[in-house]
Amino acid sequence: MLPVHAREQWRSASAASVWLRPDDWYHPAVDAVLEALLAGADPVPAAGRLGEVRSECGVGIGESIDDLACLYRSLRLEGPSLDVVRALCDGWAAAQDAVPVNAQCVDPETGLPTVEYLRVRLAETYGVAARRGERAGDRHALLVVDVAVGMRDPWARIARSAVVGQALVQSYGDGQPMASLGEGVFLLLVERDAELGTRATALRDRLTSHARRLGVETLVRQPPRVWVESLPPTHARLVELLSHLAR
Structure with a gap:
């Protein structure tokens, strides 16, 4: 019993x-x-x-x-x-x-907003900057996270996506514009401030420790690659950059 x-x-x-x-x-x-x-x-x-x-x-x-x-x-x-x-x-x-596909703003694998939602937020960022007479990159940047280790098993992708999604939310909180681009690459729209580099380093460490705690560290690049990417001067160039990052 x-x-x-x-x-x-x-x-x-x-x-x-x-x-x-x-x-x-x-x-x-x-x-x-x-x-x-x-x-x-x-x-x-x-x-x-x-x-x-x-x-x-x-x-x-x-x-x-x-x-x-x-x-x-x-x-x-x-x-x-x-x-x-x-x-x-x-x-x-x-x-x-087995569930019918419905339009939604959250990716069930990662718990993050979908990449389509992130694209909308990025377009809004460029629009706001233009109305201010600024460049989008003056106040914002992209934080890129690459944890790919070349695996193909669907279960491993799901587990990795969940671990990274949790670490991103724990580091930046709900409501932060971020999404998975697929193939182990994740993207965040962040503000340019004095803490940008420090937070990027802390995120890399959190990703490593979170994967180890859940026993799936072999599914995540060690150490994860985390870097800051400047926003291109135009939205058209941004679309090209996203395609490149998504491989």
């Missing part, structure tokens, strides 16, 4: 740190993962089912991975292993594939 206290330890750890809506945390799928770990059985099949359930309930992949990590910490276990993370991501992605 599943020890109730073990489930509640997991729930409490998750609710206190990563879970956004405590009331929707429980599903019978969590018991299956917990039972497998407590019995010393293979948790991979149960992790795949948990990923499906989380996706179907609208939980982002980043939140799902963090929740799984909370389980292992609550049981004082090392992990989760890459095989378990992979199963969770595969299940999550399979459920996403």
Whole structure:
């Protein structure tokens, strides 16, 4: 019989740190993962089912991975292993594939705004600068993050996207114009100020430590590449730059 206290330890750890809506945390799928770990059985099949359930309930992949990590910490276990993370991501992605595609402003893999939304914000930045009689690059710049390691497995891309998306939000907060360009490249529209370089360095360190904490450091370039890119003088040149950065 599943020890109730073990489930509640997991729930409490998750609710206190990563879970956004405590009331929707429980599903019978969590018991299956917990039972497998407590019995010393293979948790991979149960992790795949948990990923499906989380996706179907609208939980982002980043939140799902963090929740799984909370389980292992609550049981004082090392992990989760890459095989378990992979199963969770595969299940999550399979459920996403079954959902009709709708226009939205948030990318479910990263939890970040979509690149289309970022393009709108960039166009607005150029428009505001023009009305002020300035260049867009006078007050703003692009912060480019490249964590690519040449992998092709969909689950690995999903896990990497989630880890980087979380680190970006933790570093810059909700509402910051940023998005994934694909293939491990992420882009932020940032203000030019005295803290720009310091924050870029802190972001690189956060990316490294966050990936290590979740056990997916092999999916992220070590160290991540983070650099400041000046905004081109015209919006047309910006479009060319984005195409180049997206490879």
